[in-house]
Amino acid sequence: MSSDTGTMAVTDADFARQVAAGVVLVDVWAAWCVPCLTLAPVMERLAGAYRDRVRVLTLEADSNVETVVRYDVRALPTVLVFRDGALVARQSGAQAFGTYAALLDRVLDPGFESAPGPVAEAGTHPVPANARDAAWAEAQALVASDRPAVLFKHSATCSISIAVKREYDAFTAEHPDVPTRVITVQNERPLSNALEELLRVRHESPQAIVVQRGEVLWHASHRRVTAAALTDVITSAGAGAISGAGSDTGSGTTPGAISG
Template sequence: MNASVVPAAVTDAEFAARVLQSPVPVLVDVWAAWCQPCVTLKPVMQRLAESYSGRATVLTLDADTNLEMVTAFDVRALPTVLLFDRGALVARQSGAQSLATYVALLDGQLAARSAGQAPQAIAPTTPAPAVLPTDSPAVREARELAAAGTPTVLFKHSATCSISISVKREYDAFVRQHPDIPTRLVVVQQERPLSNALADVLQVRHESPQALVVRDGQVLWHASHHRITAERMAAAVVAASRTL
């Protein structure tokens, strides 16, 4: 065992070269400094990096500073561990799991490579949105929100996503600081039809967490994940108000 091997960090800019083009399988630990389960997983990743040195690579990806890959691979909870082989995402595990779980993933993929099998890419985790009747209550509310005559902030929140729970603090701060600005909180698990209807009416791909500023049927600003801050929402409302 090579005790000097430590999981290295990878960034959005390096991801294609170091992960998708890697000649060996790559296990990517998507984490954040504020996420306690992510911290407890560090020794597990260390052991994997040591055990599989030369056969597979273990990397870490900071979710707070690498939003492009977080969004591209639909990371909705932390930690999330992604396994890539020859450019394909072949497995994922959300939440801190045991060492044996990740060993099974790596051993299984290495065995498949030895047998000459092509990597089997897994399907995206995000289900296709349901088609709603055009006169449903959700569609009517989505249209009413979109048609607001003054800038309105919409915030889509996933109550089961650690990233969304963290970002919602920014939305809550914005609401406290600007009680006069119209807002609408949409908890996706409780109001999925409305969440889907907003994506359809506004023609903006659904993400959570997601913040949008709308007025007169137009989306004037939108952002997702840690791009959402109270300051940015306030600035977007100010900019939208100037165009009235």
């Protein structure tokens, strides 16, 4: 998804060098993502409209997982905006030309200052303290399960996550007695963050984490989450073969209290 007229493809290998200087917009996309394909003409138009002021790059997500994970890209398409190597803005979903133009105009403003800390999506708001408290309480209850329990972090807008959730669903259908909980990250960000902090497992989605009595028995993400892998972990845990936190190797319940 690059052309001779404006946009240029970038990879994990040269990503840092390509975004190191000036203002750079990166369109993170995938061939299976229909909204990504409809966004291609918008990127071309941006490249022309902001020629000599902004470089417009494209990054194919499936072949460049390192960059996708580093910048916590959870949905496609996602546009990342860098200024002199620092990520200063991001926008998920296919938007109109004017949305990206307004974002670039703001970043190009000489008085622009990026807020400290993680860069939020445009239009997001701070999480209320009571929501954080409730999420922390639920996270503590989930990880304290006396039986091995499966926590599945799911992105409802990511095709990879939707595909992997079928593996999770197959597992739960075969093992209805196993406690499980789906965390849809778009709707339950405070809970997802609380689990990350409590378990010290870096957030990814899709992601499966098996917990028991406050310990992480196993965790994996993306295509490494399979019905067979979950079955093996739960079987081993039941036999007492798992001890301590497992590394990333290598689904339907509804949100709410842990089921099973």
